[in-house]
Amino acid sequence: MIEKVLKQEERISLALRSLYKTYGYQPYKMSKFEEYDLYVANKEFLVGDGVITFNDTDGKLLALKPDVTLSIIRNSADKAGKRKVYYDENVYRVSAKTKQFKEIRQVGLECIGAIDLYDEYETLTLAAGSLAAISENFVLDVSHLGVLSAVLDSVCTDKAFQRAAMGYLAEKNVHETEHLCDQFGVGADGKKTLLTLFTAYGEMNAVLDKIAPVCKGKAKAAYKKLQSLCKLLSSSNYADKIRLDFSVVNDMNYYSDVVFKGFIDGVAEGVLSGGRYDKMMARLGRNAGAIGFAVYLDLLDGFNEEKSATDVDVAVLYDAKTSLSQLTKTVEKLVKKGCSVSTQTAEGVVRAKETVDLRGCKR
C-alpha cells in the first residue's frame, strides 16, 4: 500500500538516500534560509540568476536557498579525513525556461576533504548508481576540465577565444569553432588539436586513444589522471554506461578536473550534474578539495509513470436518506478488504472501478 501512495520523486529519493547511506554518507539537514551575502559573492557558481530575498526580524538580508553546495561548504570545518554528506532539499531558483521562480527538489551528495582518485571513482559510480535507480537506460557523460584547459592553452591563450570555444564545445559546434580559429589566427595544427578534442565522445578507451596525440605538455599530466580514473571505471558495474564527452563543461573558475552529467532515456534534459570543485573551495578560503553531484527530481515529474484509469477502487454514493451506520459499515468493510474508497454524494466526481450506491437506503 505504501508503495502505491509514494510519488515517483519520493520513491527515487528513498532509493538514492539508501544508496548513499550504504557508502557511509551521512544525512545533512540545513536551514531553509541563508545569508544573502554568500550567494552574491559566488553568483556565477549558481545554476541561474535570481534569489528570493527577505529581511529577517533584525533587518539582516536573508535568501531562500537557491543552492545546497555553498551552504554545505560553509558549514563544514576543515578537518583531517573526508566529510561525506548527502541531502534531500528543496531549492528556489529562477527557471531558465519560464523566467519565474521555481521550487526544485534536489537530492545529492558532497565529499569534502583531501580528494583522491578513489573518491572520484566512488562519486562517479554513485552518480551512475543514482541514474540506474531511476532507469536502466541511462548515460553518464564524463569530461575533464584539466585536459580541456591545458589543450585550450596550447592552442590559444586569449581569454575571449577560450570563452567562445567553451561555448561552441558545449554545443558540439564544429563549424563555428572553425570560424573562431580563423578569426583568432589559430593555425591548422591548433585547429586540428581543438577539433580532435571537441569531436571525441563515446566509449572511454576509444576516446582516450583518440585524444592521446593532442594531449602534450601540461595536458599530458591531466590526461594521465583521466586515464587512471577511466581504468577504474572500466571495471565498475556501469562501465558500458559511462562515456567520455568533453561537451560537458562547467565554469573553470569554480570547477577543476572531472565534471559530469547524467541523462535518462525519455527525459529531455540532463537529470544529474556534478564535478570536482576544488577552486570553489579555495575561493571560500577552504583548504580542501571537494566533489559532489545533484539529481534534479523535478525533471522526472511524470517520467515512466503509468496513467491510472481510476482514482479509487470503490465510490460509495450516499444521500441524506442513507443510514449513516450502514455507510460507515460499508466503508470499513471495503477498506478492510484492501480497497481504496471515496464516499460521494454525486456521481462522476471520482473515477472508480466499482460503485456502491447507498442512496435512499434507510436501513
Next chain:
Amino acid sequence: MINIALPKGRLGEKVYELFEKAGYECPSIKEKSRKLIFENEEKGVRYFWVKPSDVSIYVERGAADIGVCGKDILAEYSPEVYELLDMKTGICRLAVAAKKGFYDDGRHTLKVATKFVNCAKRYYAEKSRDIDIIHLNGSIEIAPILGLSDVIVDIVETGSTLKENDLEVIETIFPISARLIANKASFKFKTREIENLTEQVKILLDEKEL
C-alpha cells in the same frame, strides 16, 4: 525512429529536399493534405512542420530529436541544444538599419526597434552604447519612418524591403543560415542514427560547395 522538426515554409521545403536526397525520404510529406506529421518507418524518420521560431523549443524539450532552424533563433533564445551542422541555406544576416543618412552622434539614448531583443541588447552592451529597446513583433521597418525608433535590428536578406522604405543597413551584427540542431539527451540515446543522418547531409552540402 528520429523525430525531425522542420520549419514551415520555403526553408523547410528546401531542407526536406536535402534530407530526401540524403536517403531520408518520406513521400507522404509531398501529398497535399492538412496533416502535420509524416512518418517513414522503413527509413526510421518522422517529420513534422512547426512554426520556424518554435523549432528550437520542440528540440530543446525533446518532442523532436533534431530540427532545423535559423541561427537568429538560436542566438536570440540560446536553447540548450547541440548545433551539429551549418546547412548553408536560408542565408541572410542580422543587421542594424536606419533611415538613409542617419548619423548616430552618441549624445542620446539610441532607440532600437526589434523582434530580436536579446541579440540587440548583447550587441549594444558590447559597444557600451546606451539603448532603449522597443520590442515589436512585425513590420519593424515602419518604426524609424514614423519616428518610433532611431534604428531597427532585423533580418536582412536582399535589402529590397529596406530600400523600398528608404532605409539602409548601417552595420551587420552576424551572418545567418539554417542550422541542424539536436536535443542533448536524444543525442545520447540515438547517437548512431543522428550521426549518420548528419554525415549524409554534410556529404551532400560539401558536394554542393564543390
